[in-house]
Amino acid sequence: MTICAYVTFDDPDGNDDERELVLASWREAGIEGRAVRWDDPEADWSAFDAAVVRSVWDYVERRAEFVAWAHRAGSVTKLLNPAAVIEANTDKTYLRDMGVPIVPTHWSSGDFPQWDEYVVKPAISAGAKATIRTSDRAAAKAHAAKLEAEGRTPMIQPYLDMVEAEGETSLLYFNRVLSHAVRRNPMLAPGQTQADLARAELRTPAPDQLELAEKVLAEVPGDLLYARVDLVRLPDGRPVLIELELTEPYLFLSHSEAAVGNLTRALGELL
CATH class of the missing domain: 3.40.50.20 (Rossmann fold)
Structure with a gap:
């Protein structure tokens, strides 16, 4: 066995x-x-x-x-x-080397960008730990500087209203084959609870999202039992990569009847 x-x-x-x-x-x-x-x-x-x-x-x-x-x-x-x-x-600086469009990201407290609203977080993090959302440029800069003082690489990004309108789209791949996709609740929207963050609904990805997800996966060689490709749209409508989850992503297995079987089948293929 x-x-x-x-x-x-x-x-x-x-x-x-x-x-x-x-x-x-x-x-x-x-x-x-x-x-x-x-x-x-x-x-x-x-x-x-x-x-x-x-x-x-x-x-x-x-x-x-x-x-x-x-x-x-x-x-x-x-x-x-x-x-x-x-x-x-496990270090989100990998995004700098991805040959695909990503959410605009600044990687230091210097030459600080001018955006209406900021999200500042460390490059090594999970679950929005040490992450802030603010419209105060000075506060965003101070948090980025604090992360640097702690020996951490900051990520400074614009807050995208589209995460609340269209939502984030997560595409789940098992052995590089699309299993299902979901619309996820935005982590930094006002009033969100931990229970809210686990909620999602099945979504059929648009052709441009599928195209981008395939390009993202092509950037990573070798076996991938699972991959979660998290996308959002910019104000001009273009999809961009928020994050490529290859270590410990929640897979939303209960949201699709076929999902857990797809994962098991993929494991059998790789064995």
Whole structure:
């Protein structure tokens, strides 16, 4: 029997509501799945046919340790997604090297741009931690300078009203094949709660969004069990990349009847 690790973290609050869906689907496909913490010192990663990185949501404050773990685990089993992908993707400066249109981004507190409203966040972050939204240019500049003083790379972007009008579109790919897409709630809209952020609705991507998503994936070589391509439209209507999630994205598996089966089938293909 194929044995795969579902790589997670110490999650006392049970935030990962996709884990049981995945493990059940694996069982039906003849794959024995075991949830294992990435930082479990007793884990023997060589005992698994593959280790699937999923809800490792505590890595942000321990990124160097996490990346080192990924390379160690990837040296003794098939790590999905691979360690090199994880190392690059956990620092959002990768966006500077993408050969596709991205949300306009300034990467330092110097030569500060003039926008009506700002989003300022660190390049290594998750869940909007250390992120502010403000129309005060001085406050945005001060937050960027604070991040730099802490040894972090700031990302300064314009706040795009389209995230509240049309919403963000997330396209979910399993082994580079589109599974489903959703319209996500904007993280920084006024009055949003944590529960709101988990809500989404199925969406049929427009042709220009599909075209851009395919170009985004073409920028990353090698095996990709899962990829979430997050897009938004600029005021002129052009779609641009917000983020390419290749490490621990929420996959909105419960939003599409076929999604979890698509993920399991993709895992079988890569094994």
